[in-house]
Every structure is written in structure tokens, then in C-alpha cells.
Amino acid sequence: MAFRTLDDVDVAAKRVLVRVDLNVPVQNGVVTDLTRIERIKPTINELHQKGAKIILLAHFGRPKGEVSEENSLKQVVAALRKVLGLPLHFAPDCIGAAAEDVINAMADGDVVLLENTRFHAGEEKNDADFAAALAANGDIFVNDAFSAAHRAHASTEGLAHILPAVAGRAMQGELEALEKGLGQPVRPVVAIVGGAKVSTKLDLLSNLIEKVDALVIGGGMANTFLAASGLEVGKSLCEHDLADTARKIMRKAEDSKCAIILPVDAIVGWHFEAHAPHQNYGLDAIPADGMILDVGPLSVERINSAINDASTVIWNGPLGAFELAPFDKATVAVARHVAERSKTGKLISVGGGGDTVAALNHAGVAEDFTYISTAGGAFLEWMEGKPLPGVDILKK
Numbered sequence: 121m122a123f124r125t126l127d128d129v130d131v132a133a134k135r136v137l138v139r140v141d142l143n144v145p146v147q148n149g150v151v152t153d154l155t156r157i158e159r160i161k162p163t164i165n166e167l168h169q170k171g172a173k174i175i176l177l178a179h180f181g182r183p184k185g186e187v188s189e190e191n192s193l194k195q196v197v198a199a200l201r202k203v204l205g206l207p208l209h210f211a212p213d214c215i216g217a218a219a220e221d222v223i224n225a226m227a228d229g230d231v232v233l234l235e236n237t238r239f240h241a242g243e244e245k246n247d248a249d250f251a252a253a254l255a256a257n258g259d260i261f262v263n264d265a266f267s268a269a270h271r272a273h274a275s276t277e278g279l280a281h282i283l284p285a286v287a288g289r290a291m292q293g294e295l296e297a298l299e300k301g302l303g304q305p306v307r308p309v310v311a312i313v314g315g316a317k318v319s320t321k322l323d324l325l326s327n328l329i330e331k332v333d334a335l336v337i338g339g340g341m342a343n344t345f346l347a348a349s350g351l352e353v354g355k356s357l358c359e360h361d362l363a364d365t366a367r368k369i370m371r372k373a374e375d376s377k378c379a380i381i382l383p384v385d386a387i388v389g390w391h392f393e394a395h396a397p398h399q400n401y402g403l404d405a406i407p408a409d410g411m412i413l414d415v416g417p418l419s420v421e422r423i424n425s426a427i428n429d430a431s432t433v434i435w436n437g438p439l440g441a442f443e444l445a446p447f448d449k450a451t452v453a454v455a456r457h458v459a460e461r462s463k464t465g466k467l468i469s470v471g472g473g474g475d476t477v478a479a480l481n482h483a484g485v486a487e488d489f490t491y492i493s494t495a496g497g498a499f500l501e502w503m504e505g506k507p508l509p510g511v512d513i514l515k516k
């Protein structure tokens with residue numbers, strides 16, 4: 121997929137509207153995780169060095185068109201200044217005179233953050249008048265927020281119809297990594313999908329089956345597949361009503377020549393809590409009063425051997441209840457194996473979506489994966505093969 125980037129525009133002395141992801145966790149007015157801010161730093165630094173007037177657009181929380189202190193982007197100003205190491209001004213609205221006054225006073229290279237775009241109902245409606253009001257303050261639109269690109273909002277999609285629009289460096293990095301993961305991957309590709317439920321990942325499984333060579337299914341969702349194959353899963357998390365769906369997915373996989381790798385053994389616990397009494401069982405002997413909380417050591421061996429044969433791995437969802445030791449064991453072991461092979465150049469690995477980032481951080485391997493996406497919903501929709509409006513509009 122070819123898309124326009126910062127290399128395609130001359131930004132010197134221009135007013136550049138940069139859509140960024142500043143939807144960061146805040147506790148008592150303090151930003152507790154700087155990852156998302158660090159990711160946008162290269163784009164902002166580059167624009168600063170090229171003498172652009174940098175005007176940051178972002179949403180925060182879900183204010184649904186209402187102005188509120190708790191959703192004000194004022195709260196991220198201090199963290200943004202610290203990470204960027206640049207002077208930063210704040211405008212109390214993203215459109216109208218309040219924004220204009222601050223922008224008119226900018227010198228080349230200055231950075232201004234505009235207040236929450238979602239304080240206006242027109243943002244989420246992708247209202248043409250609201251998009252035009254945003255566009256009035258800029259000459260060029262740079263989208264650096266992949267995490268918001270699955271939504272056709274005024275600041276993610278509408279603006280790109282009005283101004284010349286390009287991907288920022290964070291967006292570019294994400295798109296290039298995803299292209300390597302699933303767009304034009306080096307084969308064989310193995311997908312690892314875990315997590316709680318099949319019901320939340322039906323589209324994802326259907327899409328992956330058509331694109332990958334092998335699909336590892338772990339986590340609570342594997343129980344639904346095991347039960348659908350006639351195995352007893354005791355008190356495990358299991359969507360028995362999805363047995364037909366699970367069988368359909370397995371048939372589709374066979375038709376698409378995608379190998380499905382299900383667990384062959386399981387760690388069973390008797391309470392859903394850390395350090396609960398537990399034991400390893402073969403799948404034909406799961407106790408009726410127990411819960412499968414992790415895949416077992418033989419399954420880990422099998423998964424790791426599939427990874428040894430792979431050139432690309434994409435990963436969403438933990439293999440077990442990784443928040444509760446020792447039911448994190450399989451997730452950690454497989455994550456380390458993927459990381460090790462990635463580090464030595466044998467594997468391209470892309471992970472992301474929901475709890476996956478937390479699980480890979482917990483395993484201490486996030487740095488060694490080829491790419492970890494922090495995008496959440498947008499990453500999942502990409503894995504589901506859905507069009508991302510904020511990306512499509514940047515295509516060449």
C-alpha cells in the first residue's frame with residue numbers, strides 16, 4: 121500500500137495541523153504513561169526543524185460534544201512539554217477565535233495544542249462545517265494517529281478531503297509494520313490469537329484464516345474450540361453456544377489450507393486467582409470441577425516449534441490468564457521465544473490490541489518484537505481486514 125508521507129510536502133513556514141493520539145492515562149491530573157507521547161515526538165521534531173507552525177489536534181476521553189474539565193487536554197500539556205522539550209502553547213478551543221488568536225501569534229517552529237476536538241459534536245459526526253472550521257487554521261494536514269484511524273471523524277478523515285493530507289512518521293511506521301505483518305508478509309505466517317472469548321474475535325479469526333499459514337488458538341477462547349470438538353472443559357470459561365461457529369471456523373481453515381493449532385494439554389486451576397492450586401492435565405482428563413487457566417508445557421513446545429518454521433508472527437491475545445501467576449507461564453514462554461528469534465533476525469513479529477501489549481510488557485519482551493502496536497481498536501480492525509478510513513484517505 122503506497123501512501124503519502126511527510127516526504128511529499130513542503131512544510132516550511134506552513135500551518136500544519138497534526139492529528140495526534142494524546143488519549144493517555146491520567147491520574148489526579150498527572151499523565152501516568154508517556155508511550156503515546158513519545159511515539160509522536162519524531163514527527164513534531166521533524167516539523168519543528170523544518171520550520172513549520174505545528175498545531176496539534178487530538179481527542180481525550182469520551183466527552184460526546186460536551187465541554188468538561190475532566191476531558192480537557194490541558195491535563196497533558198505538562199507531560200507534552202517535558203517529552204518534546206519544546207515550548208508549547210495551549211488554545212482553549214480547537215476552532216473559532218480562541219484557536220485563531222493563538223495560531224496567529226505563532227512563529228515558525230512553534231507548537232500549539234488545541235483543546236479536545238470531541239468537545240464539538242461535529243467531530244464524531246464528521247460534520248463538513250466542523251471539518252471546514254478545523255481546516256481554516258491550517259495549510260497541510262498530517263495524520264499521526266493510527267489509533268484513531270478506524271473512525272471517520274472530522275479530525276481523522278474529514279480534514280483530509282479539504283487539505284493536502286499525509287501520514288506522519290508514527291503513522292508511517294505503524295503502516296509499514298502492519299504491511300510486513302499481514303499485507304505483504306514473508307511466508308510462512310503464523311498468527312497467535314488468545315484472550316477471553318471467541319465471540320469478540322469472530323471477524324478476526326475469519327480474516328486471519330484466509331491470510332495466514334497457521335493459526336494458534338489459545339486462552340479462554342481455545343476452550344470453546346476444544347468443547348466443540350467434543351472434549352470436556354469442566355468449569356473453564358467457554359462459550360458453549362458457539363460450538364457450531366467454532367466448527368465452521370475449523371472447516372473454513374481446512375478449506376483455506378490454514379493449519380489450526382489448538383492446545384494439547386492444559387494447566388487447570390480450582391480458583392480464578394493468583395497462585396490458586398493447579399495441575400497440568402491432558403485434554404482427555406480435564407477435571408469437572410477445574411478451570412483451564414493456561415495452555416500446558418506440551419502445547420508451548422508445539423507452538424514454539426510452529427514459530428521455528430515461521431518467518432512472520434502476528435499476535436493478539438494472551439494464551440492464558442496472564443495477570444494471575446503462574447497462569448502467565450505459557451504466554452511468557454512463547455513471547456520470549458518470538459522475541460529471541462526476532463532479535464536474531466529470523467522472524468518478523470508484530471503484536472498488539474487490547475491486553476496483548478500488557479502481556480508482552482509483562483513478559484519483558486516488547487522491545488524485542490519487530491513492532492508492537494499500541495493502537496487497540498484500530499489494530500484489531502486492521503487484523504479483521506476492515507478498511508480504516510483515516511488510512512485509506514492517505515493512499516496515493
Ligand code: AMP
Pocket residue numbers: 314315316317320338339340341357412413414436437438439440441442443474475476
Ligand atoms: P482479550 O481482551 O479478549 O484479549 O482477553 C484477555 C483476557 O483473557 C485476559 O484478561 C486474560 O486473563 C483472559 N484469559 C486468557 N486465557 C484465559 C482462560 N483460559 N480463562 C479465563 N480467562 C482467560
